[in-house]
Amino acid sequence: MKTKHSWNSVEKVEFLIRIGTLTEQGYTISEAIQFFLKYENEKLKPTLTSMLARLEKGSSISEALVMLQLPKNIISFVYFAEYYGNLSRGLIDGGNLLKKTLDSKMKFQKLIKYPLFLFWILGLFLVIMYLYLFPHFTHLFSTLNIQLPLITRLFLLFVENSPKFALVFLATVLSISLYFVFVFRKKTILEQAKVYARTPIIGNYYRGMITYFFSINLSCLMKSGLAIYDALAIFKNVEGLGYISKEAENMTAHLESGEKLQNVLLYNTLYCKALAYIVEHGQANGRLDEELEHYSQWLLNDLEAKMKNLFMIIQPILFFLIGIIILLMFVSILLPVFSLINGL
Numbered sequence: 001m002k003t004k005h006s007w008n009s010v011e012k013v014e015f016l017i018r019i020g021t022l023t024e025q026g027y028t029i030s031e032a033i034q035f036f037l038k039y040e041n042e043k044l045k046p047t048l049t050s051m052l053a054r055l056e057k058g059s060s061i062s063e064a065l066v067m068l069q070l071p072k073n074i075i076s077f078v079y080f081a082e083y084y085g086n087l088s089r090g091l092i093d094g095g096n097l098l099k100k101t102l103d104s105k106m107k108f109q110k111l112i113k114y115p116l117f118l119f120w121i122l123g124l125f126l127v128i129m130y131l132y133l134f135p136h137f138t139h140l141f142s143t144l145n146i147q148l149p150l151i152t153r154l155f156l157l158f159v160e161n162s163p164k165f166a167l168v169f170l171a172t173v174l175s176i177s178l179y180f181v182f183v184f185r186k187k188t189i190l191e192q193a194k195v196y197a198r199t200p201i202i203g204n205y206y207r208g209m210i211t212y213f214f215s216i217n218l219s220c221l222m223k224s225g226l227a228i229y230d231a232l233a234i235f236k237n238v239e240g241l242g243y244i245s246k247e248a249e250n251m252t253a254h255l256e257s258g259e260k261l262q263n264v265l266l267y268n269t270l271y272c273k274a275l276a277y278i279v280e281h282g283q284a285n286g287r288l289d290e291e292l293e294h295y296s297q298w299l300l301n302d303l304e305a306k307m308k309n310l311f312m313i314i315q316p317i318l319f320f321l322i323g324i325i326i327l328l329m330f331v332s333i334l335l336p337v338f339s340l341i342n343g344l
Helices: 009-024 031-041 045-056 061-068 072-084 087-143 150-182 189-198 202-223 228-237 243-256 261-269 273-285 288-344
Strands: none
Touching: 009 150, 031 045, 045 061, 061 072, 072 087, 072 202, 072 273, 087 150, 087 202, 150 288, 189 202, 189 243, 202 228, 202 243, 202 288, 228 243, 243 261, 243 273, 261 273, 273 288
């Protein structure tokens, strides 16, 4: 439920990291929130007071964090940290992960903001050219019995049919939206996950993120002394993990039937294939928890690098398209002028 005093994303990140830092220094959760309460602005105090009240009634910090309307995966991150006894680290890592997600979102918005503005300006120019400039060209050339250049005719045809292209685009977006609301959302979590994993570009990022969450939390649970089977039992009971929870049930069934964990990961899940080889190697040398931790950090760094590369590709493509449209606009204007001069 949305509170009257909603926090923005930056405030949520700062809260998680600061509370985590304070608990790392020896404060209890309640003391850390009370300390935070004394120095924050009035807008945040009602939520903090309500969180303290919930903690005093026996709620866990992961349950109290629901009031901040954090993403479910971040709350699950904190839940696991509570379970394996390193809450301060879980709060800080959860805050940093949320910060990286927000940074990627802001970078993408900045990346497309200027090109979208240019597209809007170009669209305005195209309308003006179509309504006022090209009709004069057409009338003048028909009067002189001279045919317009091919590029100009093609450009006119494109502009003339642009409303139809826009309608097709809107119809496509509407169809996808209706499919998502009435069909996709009714599919099981596993079926939805398969669709995400098969979607170009998104699929690689989705596989990477679920593999990261699974491997980092499995590593931490194993470090706290749990066996793999017991760790999977915890995954099954955690809300907000989506595919990871459902897949934990399937993995447990496969393990009970005698299959090896690396084979289950390799052939029966959507996790990155490298995870199966990490598990096999880690079990062989008795350092599975450490290798999972290292792998999860490498995976997160790899995802960041891929996102950065994707952003670096998107902007040049957008500017290239804008440049092509501008070039066609000038050519379609100048060629008729040159044709007219030659005709005279």
